[in-house]
Amino acid sequence: MKVLVCMKQTPDTEASIKIAADGKGIEEQNIKWIMSPYDEYAVEEAIRIKEKQTGETVVVTVGTDRVVESMRTALAMGIDRGVHCVDPAFLGSDALATAKILASVIKTENPDVVLCGRQAIDLDQAQAPAYLAEILGWPQVYSVAKLELKGNAAVCNRRIEGGEEIVETSLPCVMTCDKGLNEPRYASLPGIMKAKKKEIKKWALAQTGLAETDVGTAGAKVKTLGYLPLPDRPPGKVFKEMETADMVKQVVKLLREEAKVI
Amino acid sequence: MYKAAIPKEILEFVDTVRKFVKKDCEPIDELIEQQGKIPEPVVQKVRDLGLYGMTIPTEYGGLGIGATGYCLVAKALSWGHGAFRSLIAVNNGIGSQAILLSGSEEQKQRFLPDLSSGKKLSCFCLTEPGAGSDAASMTTTAVKDGKFWVVNGLKHFITNAPIADVFTVLALSDKEKRTKGGITAFIIEKGTPGLKIGQLHQHMGSKAMVQSEVIFEDCRVPEENVIGKVGEGFRTAMKTLDIGRVTLAASCIGYAEKLLKMGSDYAKIRVQFGKPIADFQAIQWMLADCATEIYAADCMMIDAALRYDSGERQSALASMAKLYASEMACKVADRVLQIHGGMGYMVEAKVERYYRDLRLYRIVEGTSEIQRLVISRSVLKDELTF
Numbered sequence: 325m326k327v328l329v330c331m332k333q334t335p336d337t338e339a340s341i342k343i344a345a346d347g348k349g350i351e352e353q354n355i356k357w358i359m360s361p362y363d364e365y366a367v368e369e370a371i372r373i374k375e376k377q378t379g380e381t382v383v384v385t386v387g388t389d390r391v392v393e394s395m396r397t398a399l400a401m402g403i404d405r406g407v408h409c410v411d412p413a414f415l416g417s418d419a420l421a422t423a424k425i426l427a428s429v430i431k432t433e434n435p436d437v438v439l440c441g442r443q444a445i446d447l448d449q450a451q452a453p454a455y456l457a458e459i460l461g462w463p464q465v466y467s468v469a470k471l472e473l474k475g476n477a478a479v480c481n482r483r484i485e486g487g488e489e490i491v492e493t494s495l496p497c498v499m500t501c502d503k504g505l506n507e508p509r510y511a512s513l514p515g516i517m518k519a520k521k522k523e524i525k526k527w528a529l530a531q532t533g534l535a536e537t538d539v540g541t542a543g544a545k546v547k548t549l550g551y552l553p554l555p556d557r558p559p560g561k562v563f564k565e566m567e568t569a570d571m572v573k574q575v576v577k578l579l580r581e582e583a584k585v586i
Numbered sequence: 587m588y589k590a591a592i593p594k595e596i597l598e599f600v601d602t603v604r605k606f607v608k609k610d611c612e613p614i615d616e617l618i619e620q621q622g623k624i625p626e627p628v629v630q631k632v633r634d635l636g637l638y639g640m641t642i643p644t645e646y647g648g649l650g651i652g653a654t655g656y657c658l659v660a661k662a663l664s665w666g667h668g669a670f671r672s673l674i675a676v677n678n679g680i681g682s683q684a685i686l687l688s689g690s691e692e693q694k695q696r697f698l699p700d701l702s703s704g705k706k707l708s709c710f711c712l713t714e715p716g717a718g719s720d721a722a723s724m725t726t727t728a729v730k731d732g733k734f735w736v737v738n739g740l741k742h743f744i745t746n747a748p749i750a751d752v753f754t755v756l757a758l759s760d761k762e763k764r765t766k767g768g769i770t771a772f773i774i775e776k777g778t779p780g781l782k783i784g785q786l787h788q789h790m791g792s793k794a795m796v797q798s799e800v801i802f803e804d805c806r807v808p809e810e811n812v813i814g815k816v817g818e819g820f821r822t823a824m825k826t827l828d829i830g831r832v833t834l835a836a837s838c839i840g841y842a843e844k845l846l847k848m849g850s851d852y853a854k855i856r857v858q859f860g861k862p863i864a865d866f867q868a869i870q871w872m873l874a875d876c877a878t879e880i881y882a883a884d885c886m887m888i889d890a891a892l893r894y895d896s897g898e899r900q901s902a903l904a905s906m907a908k909l910y911a912s913e914m915a916c917k918v919a920d921r922v923l924q925i926h927g928g929m930g931y932m933v934e935a936k937v938e939r940y941y942r943d944l945r946l947y948r949i950v951e952g953t954s955e956i957q958r959l960v961i962s963r964s965v966l967k968d969e970l971t972f
Contacts, residue, residue: 400598511598511602512635513636514636516602520595
């Protein structure tokens, strides 16, 4: 069984995000970068599949040299090798362009299963996996909370509103992993040491078979016009110089009529 | 800057430990405090990460990341709960180091792999009711009887004793010679007839630290369990103390860092006289003093650890790092409690717990006064090199 994981590097969940001066990106200095947490479930699941069935695991990432560090984390957890899609032409890719790049790797690697995180925690688009399945002509199962491989098929429990849905899909397929699928392991020190020697192959535009106009800013069909910060929180209301009972009445009234929370 | 001197994989590993602390330890610190122990699934993760054998070389199943790596991990663990330090400190420090420094190859093969993996826990039996700072005044005796040594006596304040499998025990093998060749170190395994666990100790803080008395009644120890040579136990014991002292400094620094964060977070949200108290100079100065002293202690600790790993043996450096960091952390706890005002005195603010827990560090593994003694001796003998 060959399992390929598409991983994205995102800012740490606790990073304080500041919008760049031009309003079209974020200030990247002094940010700690991590593997998107949902992708950790994908990495863990890939390793568990290999541990059970033998085979090979590959992690694929699109991004600048910065992302290699997160790829090494996946390798330290136990993924066998990596493919780093890096080319100046890829800069500014939207989800579709990114999926095209990833698909070019997948067509060459020919895995049985492609695992992605449910969504990246930075832009929350959750689009690349669906595009990927479409380009490859493969089935896609979204938000998998339990996975069982049976021969040439997979039985998945999906998180849906109010419960779970159980589906069966043929392989190869694209799946996105949700919280609860597993508990990702920590990279051990021997794992970190081994990861340094594992192969990370570079994959540039020339290898993708795509045109320069398919990817990057040129190929992006969705263009980001700008980012806006969250509005400041409105100041709280303070009740003073009233009897406590009257204050409570006022607070309850406002919670009911203004905030509409009770 | 010191990061340049530390191998990258160790820094990456410390990052992993930080992640573990944030995800698995910090959320359950209250639970650990209430139950007086770390839940088993989390202990298993400590084993899986290899944290029991950080100072033990890889050929005996350890991680072999040296004093520096161990210190950085100890600092990270302090952000979780003090219980993590007491859990792993003995296997990494005084519990394994005597075997590592002076034990035979057979002893190393026999005991170190299980101590590294955390399958077995160790404890170090030196302190007695009448022999604390003056460890040489011990009364526990070991008398040779054929191929055995017969040990009799009482040890107390022994960390991890009730849950330990491997006991490193110091006893008088020659009452006349004492520190001059009369104290021998033995490995005594759990279940050896005559080895008993006495009264459990109750502490002012560090509630999840397990300590008890250990009683030896005609406890027969095979002669192959002597660590090093007969009569060299005291020297062995003293040699194992340095690494423990530097890591205690690291733990104190971790605590102090967390306290500073608690203090600065609280100062920003606590409003008095119409503005956050962080706007008042009195609070700002307290935060500034805390930060400065933490930085100083951190520099000392890292320098002492790096020099230890490079083979330099200056006990005074470990003593200075431990003395300064433990006194510093207690001052930081006091200031941060003060910043919290009345709330700081409440259990729910958690600062009081750190205040109580940290008091131990000015006593354990050599009181502040003993550290000063070690340092001043080194100065007076003109041995100290900075």
